[in-house]
Amino acid sequence: MSIMVPSTTPALITPGRQALDSALHQLDQAAGHLGLDDGLRTMLATPRRSLTVSVPVRREDGRLDVVQGFRVQHNVSRGPAKGGLRFHPGTDIHEVTALAMWMTWKCALVGIPYGGAKGGVAIDPAGLTTRELERMTRRYVNEILPLIGPEKDIPAPDVGTDEQTMAWVMDTYSVNAGYSVPGVVTGKPMTLGGSLGRNGATSRGVQIVTLAALGRSPEGVTVAVQGFGKVGALAAQYLSDAGCKVVAVSDVTGAVHHAGGLDIARLRGHAAQTGGVRGFPQADALSHDDLLELDVDVLVPAALEGVITEANAPRIRARMIVEGANGPTTPEADEILAANGTLVVPDILANSGGVIVSYLEWVQNMQAYSWSSGEVELKLRDLMLGAFSEVTALAAERGLTLRQAAHVIGVGRVAEAHQMRGLYP
Numbered sequence: 503m504s505i506m507v508p509s510t511t512p513a514l515i516t517p518g519r520q521a522l523d524s525a526l527h528q529l530d531q532a533a534g535h536l537g538l539d540d541g542l543r544t545m546l547a548t549p550r551r552s553l554t555v556s557v558p559v560r561r562e563d564g565r566l567d568v569v570q571g572f573r574v575q576h577n578v579s580r581g582p583a584k585g586g587l588r589f590h591p592g593t594d595i596h597e598v599t600a601l602a603m604w605m606t607w608k609c610a611l612v613g614i615p616y617g618g619a620k621g622g623v624a625i626d627p628a629g630l631t632t633r634e635l636e637r638m639t640r641r642y643v644n645e646i647l648p649l650i651g652p653e654k655d656i657p658a659p660d661v662g663t664d665e666q667t668m669a670w671v672m673d674t675y676s677v678n679a680g681y682s683v684p685g686v687v688t689g690k691p692m693t694l695g696g697s698l699g700r701n702g703a704t705s706r707g708v709q710i711v712t713l714a715a716l717g718r719s720p721e722g723v724t725v726a727v728q729g730f731g732k733v734g735a736l737a738a739q740y741l742s743d744a745g746c747k748v749v750a751v752s753d754v755t756g757a758v759h760h761a762g763g764l765d766i767a768r769l770r771g772h773a774a775q776t777g778g779v780r781g782f783p784q785a786d787a788l789s790h791d792d793l794l795e796l797d798v799d800v801l802v803p804a805a806l807e808g809v810i811t812e813a814n815a816p817r818i819r820a821r822m823i824v825e826g827a828n829g830p831t832t833p834e835a836d837e838i839l840a841a842n843g844t845l846v847v848p849d850i851l852a853n854s855g856g857v858i859v860s861y862l863e864w865v866q867n868m869q870a871y872s873w874s875s876g877e878v879e880l881k882l883r884d885l886m887l888g889a890f891s892e893v894t895a896l897a898a899e900r901g902l903t904l905r906q907a908a909h910v911i912g913v914g915r916v917a918e919a920h921q922m923r924g925l926y927p
């Protein structure tokens with residue numbers, strides 16, 4: 503059986519809908535490989551809880567804007583729901599559902615006791631003042647309050663949100679509870695119970711799997727990174743620190759290239775000062791599309807979904823793609839890349855460092871305890887490299903791509919949890 507979802511007319515196919523179609527396709531392939539029955543497949547394809555809310559925002563000039571917000575808990579069979587919160591004008595219920603589903607498989611793949619969730623608000627945070635952003639965040643949190651909690655659903659940063667956003671989430675939840683509840687969110691500032699190592703965790707994880715997948719010295723390995731936000735900028739930094747030559751990076755302002763290798767620390771300073779990578783003096787400008795098609799050893803997409811498609815996949819020259827972003831490669835592109843011998847380290851493995859250290863932060867909060875950065879990094883490395891070896895071993899044994907193998911493991915563990923728990927009533 504192939505998984506049925508409500509149909510939309512072509513005119514309504516948003517990037518979010520495309521992301522959900524990709525996620526359902528990947529689930530369908532894994533379920534076929536695992537021989538899951540139709541009922542279980544449908545359960546795994548369907549979010550457990552989906553909430554759409556209206557968020558009124560009072561602007562500084564007195565106007566009232568109303569934006570849509572979402573929180574989707576895809577699956578909670580293995581533990582509380584866990585997943586980021588995205589502020590982006592293009593986000594919709596389909597995108598949030600796809601991202602929640604990927605979180606479910608990711609947590610199962612790396613062996614942490616969570617289900618998958620995601621949240622989003624369809625707004626551009628750059629268009630709001632800090633006070634408007636705070637009011638909007640607090641009102642959104644208030645609307646989704648019945649769903650979240652340290653034992654139920656734990657948000658974290660994603661595109662357009664950061665540790666300040668998480669502090670507002672924690673405060674709004676705590677004010678309603680009547681006492682401080684640090685475990686309701688991860689990615690918090692250190693002063694509110696954040697974990698050492700959480701800020702750079704996703705990027706550190708990208709570095710760890712890239713070096714493992716290379717299987718040789720990183721010295722001189724050329725890298726291009728799409729996206730220079732929380733994940734991309736530090737992934738570029740850590741890969742550069744490890745000896746790789748990061749020759750190109752991009753963000754929403756543009757792309758920059760220097761064949762001899764970019765000075766990432768200076769570029770981060772430039773981006774912090776000017777608002778983006780464009781105009782960095784020690785580099786040439788490049789188009790967004792050209793960055794993806796550079797002749798490099800490693801391409802790290804670390805921006806948004808659906809950027810490597812059947813249209814540009816035939817022109818991708820990178821030998822390896824390490825997916826810092828969620829869902830950057832469409833299933834059609836995956837087939838082309840596999841046929842061309844490009845190794846794709848899939849999102850649910852490559853960017854799992856974020857949720858792994860989020861889990862460590864939550865464990866520390868639940869025990870009112872804190873670990874050193876060395877302890878956190880050791881645990882991160884162990885979980886990521888363990889998952890990497892399982893995925894590569896299964897791929898080799900069954901002739902699967904790394905994405906297929908990662909999904910077979912993740913989906914398989916969630917299916918097993920359902921089977922062991924049985925169905926209530």
Ligand code: NAD
Pocket residue numbers: 659660661662663704728729730731732733734752753754755790804805806807826827828829853854856857
């Ligand atoms: P962010 O908002 O901090 O950064 C996003 C970056 O992408 C920005 O630099 C932005 O300018 C850039 N960008 C947007 N559109 C672009 C385009 N068309 N071309 C080039 N650059 C573009 O977000 P983030 O937290 O770094 O998340 C990036 C990706 O990583 C997302 O897919 C997210 O779901 C995923 N991810 C994030 C985390 C995390 O811990 N933050 C964890 C796992 C996965």
